[in-house]
Amino acid sequence: MMRTSSDDTPESDYSGLRRDMVAAVAAMSEELNPVPDMPGLSQPVLDALGRVPRHLFVPDIERDFAYQNRPLPIGYGQTISQPYVVAFMTELLKLKPGSRVLEIGAGCGYQTAVLAEMGAEIYSIEIVEPLAIQAEQTLHNLGYDRVHVRPGDGYHGWPEHAPYDGIIVAAGASHVPQPLLDQLKPGGRMVIPLGESYAAQELLLIKKDAAGEVQRQEVLPVRFVPLTGRH
Template identity: 50%
Template structure:
């Protein structure tokens, strides 16, 4: 299944944001997976990319992007560069992406791949995603592509008022949920929405469990 067919399949599954579908249609997912996996790149399934990590199922990429709703001119923080596919989707939709990856062996090839594809609105860092990127904050939106057990406080604190954050949370072995957290404009408690049951690789350095409770 090519990327045009993949985008059509995602539309049939309920992805309604035409901007997201257009980006999926125009990106070759095969460029973001190991050579041995390229024949499967057009399938709606996660694929291994080495070092215990995966490239997410296209439906999840599209769903999370639609939920985050990145806009032109916005600054977006991504936790978990992986192979760079989700990074590329975000970079096509917003002004600037700041992407962090804990596994240096993935971060380097992802940066090289994205630069070869002509992306110039991405900033890169290797490090602990739970700490975020404080010197570049605040961000209009934040996406996590690995699952901490609980929302890292630093990520929420790096959202601008009115900003939103989409990431999976839950135990390493067990049920996880994709959540969307919106920081209110006038202070007060964050708005937390439970979106979808998911299964992601764990995010390292999980914070204490009492931040949103």
């Protein structure tokens, strides 16, 4: 079935814009190359980005800008991340089909959809309840049946479904939450922005080896909304 937007614009009208966005993301990746041992974004990640209708995840007022390579407001003081950052964070997780992923900060569900396109099963938490409800509905309408979204404070993770092959945090934190480290499977990876709220942050890649030892690597300057909650 051809997807349509809420203004009845055929999905096919957005396909060229989406191809242009993916090309811009690929070019940015080659230019920046922030991780020397990771030469650009892989084709599976670019293909996943190219399959997700970003215009269906943004408010109607932002729809004309949906395929620009930049973040956009989605209400409640939150944003949909820049497509390049979404792709880069997805790449860092090194997912395989069937991977179990914990996502902290679902927002509108766009990053969730890209992860699902990689064949992962996603457990996603969003602290802003209206956004959680909206994201779950959008993802359901698009047929993502291996995605589970609930409202709540993501600091403590979702231990009922742990351990996770990958954990992705889409909010800036002052430190790495210990509950998330505990829920990361040996051999798993976590990506999380660290730094002061709305100031300079660094995207951190965390790898847990088979013995449970943790390695940390700063990979990219970023700016995310803050991780909030009772912690």
